[in-house]
Amino acid sequence: MDLRIQETLKLEGTITVPGDKSISHRAVMLGALAQGTTEVSGFLMGEDCLSTIACFRKLGISIELTEGKVRIHGKGLDGLEESGDVLDVGNSGTTIRLLTGILAGQSFTTFLTGDSSIRKRPMGRITQPLICMGAEIMGRKNATLAPLAIKGGKLKKLEYSTPVASAQVKSALLLAGLYADGWTEVTEPAKSRNHTELMLRAFGAQVEEGENTARVKGRPTLLGRQIKVPSDISSAAFFLAAGAIVPEGALTIRNVGLNPTRSGIIDILSQMGAKITVINKANLDGEITGDVRVESSSLKGISIGGAMIPRLIDEIPVIAVLAACASGVTEIRDAEELKVKESNRLTAIAKELTKMGARIEELPDGLKIFGGKALKGATCASYHDHRIAMALAVAGLKAHGETVINNADIVNVSFPKFAASLESIGALVRVD
Ligand code: S3P
Numbered sequence: 221m222d223l224r225i226q227e228t229l230k231l232e233g234t235i236t237v238p239g240d241k242s243i244s245h246r247a248v249m250l251g252a253l254a255q256g257t258t259e260v261s262g263f264l265m266g267e268d269c270l271s272t273i274a275c276f277r278k279l280g281i282s283i284e285l286t287e288g289k290v291r292i293h294g295k296g297l298d299g300l301e302e303s304g305d306v307l308d309v310g311n312s313g314t315t316i317r318l319l320t321g322i323l324a325g326q327s328f329t330t331f332l333t334g335d336s337s338i339r340k341r342p343m344g345r346i347t348q349p350l351i352c353m354g355a356e357i358m359g360r361k362n363a364t365l366a367p368l369a370i371k372g373g374k375l376k377k378l379e380y381s382t383p384v385a386s387a388q389v390k391s392a393l394l395l396a397g398l399y400a401d402g403w404t405e406v407t408e409p410a411k412s413r414n415h416t417e418l419m420l421r422a423f424g425a426q427v428e429e430g431e432n433t434a435r436v437k438g439r440p441t442l443l444g445r446q447i448k449v450p451s452d453i454s455s456a457a458f459f460l461a462a463g464a465i466v467p468e469g470a471l472t473i474r475n476v477g478l479n480p481t482r483s484g485i486i487d488i489l490s491q492m493g494a495k496i497t498v499i500n501k502a503n504l505d506g507e508i509t510g511d512v513r514v515e516s517s518s519l520k521g522i523s524i525g526g527a528m529i530p531r532l533i534d535e536i537p538v539i540a541v542l543a544a545c546a547s548g549v550t551e552i553r554d555a556e557e558l559k560v561k562e563s564n565r566l567t568a569i570a571k572e573l574t575k576m577g578a579r580i581e582e583l584p585d586g587l588k589i590f591g592g593k594a595l596k597g598a599t600c601a602s603y604h605d606h607r608i609a610m611a612l613a614v615a616g617l618k619a620h621g622e623t624v625i626n627n628a629d630i631v632n633v634s635f636p637k638f639a640a641s642l643e644s645i646g647a648l649v650r651v652d
Contacts (some may be wrong), residue, residue: 223609223628223639225616226648227597228466231516233645237450237456239264240477241634242387243417243507247315247447248272249322250423251292252281252300256444260290260552262475266311266634275319278303279330283642294350294444297398302328306367308610309345311336311562311633314388316366317346318416320393324355325399326372333367337562337604343368345384346392352397353378353404377402377438384557385530387412388479389548390434394420394427397436405435410527413481418506419447435575450477450509454534455635457485458610461538462647464512465545465618470515471645475577484531486512488539492519492546521548529554534561536587537611543589544578545618552586562633563603573599576619597621606633613638617647 237285244264249272253260256591263269265288273283273290273537280301293521300322307330309315316334320343344364347357356371357363382389385408394416396406407495410432417434421427425440444574456473463471478486489496495515502509521543524532532539536558543550557567566587572578575598579590597619602609616623628651631638642649 221629222652223348223613223625224650224652225613225623227362227620229464231463231466231471231645231647232469232502234472234474234640235459235645236474237451237459237634237641241266241268241454242413243419243477244269244502245272245318246415246419248276248283248290248292249318250442251444252276252279252428253297254294254423254442254444255296256294258292258293258294258444258447260447260449261288263288263290264452264546264628264634266636267310267632268315269636271308271312271650272315273312275307275315278305278307280571296479297439298441300326303330305500306331306333307545309338311335311337313338313341317388317392318395320346320368320370321350321379321395324350324353324396325375325515329369329371331367331369337338338614339366343349343561345382345389347385349378349393350396353400355396373590373642375400376403379405379568383409384411385412386557387416390538391416394434394436397438398425398440400438401642403435403437407433410530411481412530413479415479415507422505440583442539446546447506450504451475452634453477453482453485456512457535457538458614460485460489460496460512460514461542462614462617464489464517466516467541468608469646470513470614472513474511474562475509475579476512478510480508484528485535485539488522488524488532489514491522492542493517494519497649498643519546521546521550521589523551525553525586526533533557537565537607538614540569540573540580540587540589541589541611541615542617544573544580544593544595546591548590548591550589553583554585555584561605563605563608565605565608568603568608572608575600595619599624599626602627602630604630606630606635613642613649
């Protein structure tokens with residue numbers, strides 16, 4: 221499928237974007253390990269989260285799907301069963317890494333694989349500490365690449381400092397820690413998203429959080445519950461950026477998850493000079509939500525780095541688009557992790573925005589964007605990466621002529637109705 225986008229002069233309206241991907245994955249995982257039924261509303265019916273559901277079904281968990289709702293019939297911490305088949309996580313890094321943590325504590329063996337992108341992504345960051353906890357894990361290149369074979373076992377608690385700020389690493393270890401006696405503790409160089417910690421606590425586990433540390437007490441009894449998933453700020457980000465860069469109009473995005481470990485994009489938009497406001501704040505089991513309104517704005521370049529990076533890790537491609545449309549220079553540093561996402565996002569966004577007339581230099585750990593160059597329509601590649609495809613679609617709204625994004629079906633990973641949502645607010649977009 222190709223996405224064709226024409227320059228758009230005005231965007232207007234109120235929309236709701238799909239449920240948070242990180243929270244949807246965790247709802248299935250903790251629902252499966254809890255006793256009794258967990259009912260999830262606002263679940264993201266995107267390919268990544270459907271991969272998580274498929275994996276847990278193969279592990280013996282009954283999961284019902286109805287329009288917008290998921291019902292998981294949990295069987296308790298020790299209720300998973302050995303799968304007769306290989307589990308396939310598709311394109312989902314969160315599924316493979318968090319699930320490996322859970323499987324490390326099981327009394328059986330599981331084989332895990334994923335698509336060609338997943339099979340290139342680094343797994344040593346989770347397999348190495350999980351092996352220290354007592355799991356047996358085999359994989360290509362000394363258990364650093366999927367496919368993985370995980371022979372679970374009795375785990376020892378762990379105190380671990382991760383070299384990267386990664387919620388997937390932290391969560392894999394905390395989930396394995398559910399199967400160890402005593403407290404398992406993870407310290408990171410900067411705080412990453414804490415959805416696992418908040419949800420574990422809501423399900424009844426003992427969890428403590430310090431500035432850059434999280435710990436969980438092993439062998440809790442988790443109890444099934446109702447979960448309301450907020451809209452994904454990482455999906456909202458494309459609309460916030462679009463609303464800010466087009467010449468006219470205002471957009472409101474409802475019920476957006478605003479967890480402070482995720483809301484860096486709101487701070488960055490304000491620092492760049494966007495007219496952005498948050499109203500109707502609420503708290504769902506520790507997850508803050510609100511409605512976010514953005515108006516067409518004149519943006520200026522800024523510097524981004526340090527502890528801000530984990531707070532906007534998935535928004536960097538669209539921030540590059542904002543920077544290309546801003547006056548002055550934007551420098552993004554400390555973002556080397558972007559090279560090991562669904563694609564090398566630094567290279568992908570730099571190359572494709574350059575095709576559209578932007579001036580961008582790729583740095584060893586980020587990007588330097590010289591803003592203010594007029595964008596022109598171009599034919600762009602998606603790099604098999606949902607966020608690259610959507611960021612380029614946003615750039616297309618501001619580019620003279622037509623922008624074509626090839627192989628854009630990949631947006632279904634996190635935002636199945638992306639094109640229809642854009643169209644509903646006045647964007648000139650067509651699916652081919
Ligand atoms: C995620 C953590 C982040 C993020 C990913 C989702 C999660 O990855 O980029 O989209 O749900 O825990 P890392 O942990 O690799 O930074």
